[in-house]
Amino acid sequence: MKDKLHSLKASLQKAGKLLSSKLSNVQFRGAAASSAGESVLKSIGLQNGLKSVGAKLFLIFFVSILFFVLTVGLTSYVISKGIIQKKVASATEQTITLAGEKLDLLYANYEDLSMQVVLDNDLKKMITEYEATSKGSYDNLLLKQKIGEKLNVYTYSNKTIKSIHLFKGNGEPINTSSATFSKESLLQEEWFKKIVENNGKATWLETRSKGFADGGSASPSFAVGRVLKGLTGTTSANGDAVLMLEINIDAVGKELTGIEMGEGGRTVIVGPDGKLLYDANPASIGADSAIGVAMESFKDPNGNLLSDNEKMQLVYFKSEKTGWFLIGAMPVAMLVKDAGFIFWMTWIMALIAAIIAVAIGFFIVRMIGRPIIMLRNLMKDAQDGDLRVRMTVISQDEIGQLGQSFNEMMEKITSLVQQTNLSAHEVLITATELSEASKQTATSAKEIAVATEEIASGASSLAVESERGTELTHNIGQQMKIVVESNVVMGTAAAEVQQSSEQGIVYMSELTGKTNKTESMIRSMVEKVDHLKESTGSIRKILEMLNNISKQTNILSLNATIEAARAGAAGKGFMVVADEIRKLADQSRQSIAVVGEITEKIQREIDETVQVLSQAYPIFQEQIVSVKEADQIFKEVQSHMGGFIAQLSGVTESISELEASQLVLNDAMTSVSAVAQQSSATSEEVASLSSEQMNISSGLVRLSDKLEELSNSLKESLSRFRV
Structure with a gap:
């Protein structure tokens, strides 16, 4: 049940994809015919084309009917296509399974035949005697001929066997029919190693396009091999022999005769690595299978699946004997060819449904679209000012009720406009009279306000100027105090600077003496270092x-x-003394070398000291010059500071006299400011009352003008309506 649901879901998804692609084609064709549709809609009274309600209803009915017909038809096509594909794949899977089981019986026959050869005691005895004789001897050749005749008996019993090969365990051929094998190449062959590793178990060797012998033959073949165990007296490395039955690929072809995969299909046998082991075209054996799916997808012993591009239906059977895959590949297009009738019938029914949808759409447009257009045109006339328009009501449905409501609304608007027109005329007459009275009052108020403002302006200017003079006088007093204080501070600072300059002159004299002593000491140090260098x-x-x-x-x-x-012996004592003298000489040489290194180091340091002192001596001379210049500067500062202090004393006396005059001016400006402020306050109060009266008069004039403008505007607006 779950598999059916999954299959139905996949079919519906495919139907959706196909439907969307077809609808996109329909939309494209609809866009191409949009101009024709516009002309048709205008011919039945829809001047706005696709923007009108009738056109939208027409398109909704048309698209809905066409959509559901296409959805049902294409869904039926996809579902039937999936069912047909599944049924054919299931039937083909059974065919491939039966063919694979037949091939397993064939493989079993070859395994039984190889086991029969392995268990033949006479053959084992011949092989044992053959290995016991020396190579190339008469007995050796005779036994080799007997082994060949024995193996030919098995070949004659089964015509599909191409040849039977027998090898020693070390790779040396015993019987190879007409084929040739070299011992060196045989030991390097993977199939030979595989037979030996399986140690007696039947080993299936994949198809080779030119056989297994060196040089190869024209016909492809596959093989089964075993190890003959239990040989005694052999000279081979492991005491065993290797048997290989080489089989013509035609034996498989006969079993697969009659299996048809349809036009473009094929039946192949593929190995686990994806290489072709059997194909109707022998030239492709050994090449990649190109089945369109990875070999890891064949997980079950048998089954069916789609290729990666979903264009081929694959059914397969895995052999229990060889592990090879028998695969049948069929084009999906051939499987579902019969479902095409449903596809074309769907499009025919869609065409018929489109015609019916057009007819229904025209009927709806004429029944709903025309009354709405008529009502819209009447509303446009009313919008332009014609309140006499009325709609002729025929039906009693919602559109008829809408027309009746429109007529009642127009009646009420007409009566309202007539009443408003009379009221506007009376308001216009009243506004004209009020405007004239307001203008006369405003003129008188303006003249009073101008005179009052001139008086207030003069008083305000006087008050401002008097206050400004008071502030300036006060600021001058504050600045005079600051100047006096600064003058005192400057005098104190000048005295301290003069004292500091005198002290600096003393210090500079001491520094000059010390600098001269330092110069003489450095000169003496340089002379001593020169003497040390000579030492x-x-x-x-x-x-x-x-x-x-x-x-x-x-x-x-x-x-x-x-x-x-x-x-000789008499000089041994002298030899000891001579040896000690030599040792003392070596020690003296080493000590002298150490002292020499120390002396060299002292010499280098003395040279560096001389260099440093030579560089420092000019600097000390420059320092002496700078000290003398600084001493001269201090003396000049002391002489200048004396004159500066005398000038500060004269400035202090002048500032004291200026401060007394400023106090008298401050008292006078305070009296003038008080009088000016009182006069300004009285003038401002009068000016405020005049300005208020003028503002009221101006506001009254504006209101009168505005009322007159509104009356004229209302009259012009009402004149647009025709009642």
């Missing part, structure tokens, strides 16, 4: 002399050693 040179000369003495001592100790050796 190190003398030390180096002494070290060279000591080094020469150690070398001569070493040579003398060597000569003493040689003389002591010549003296």
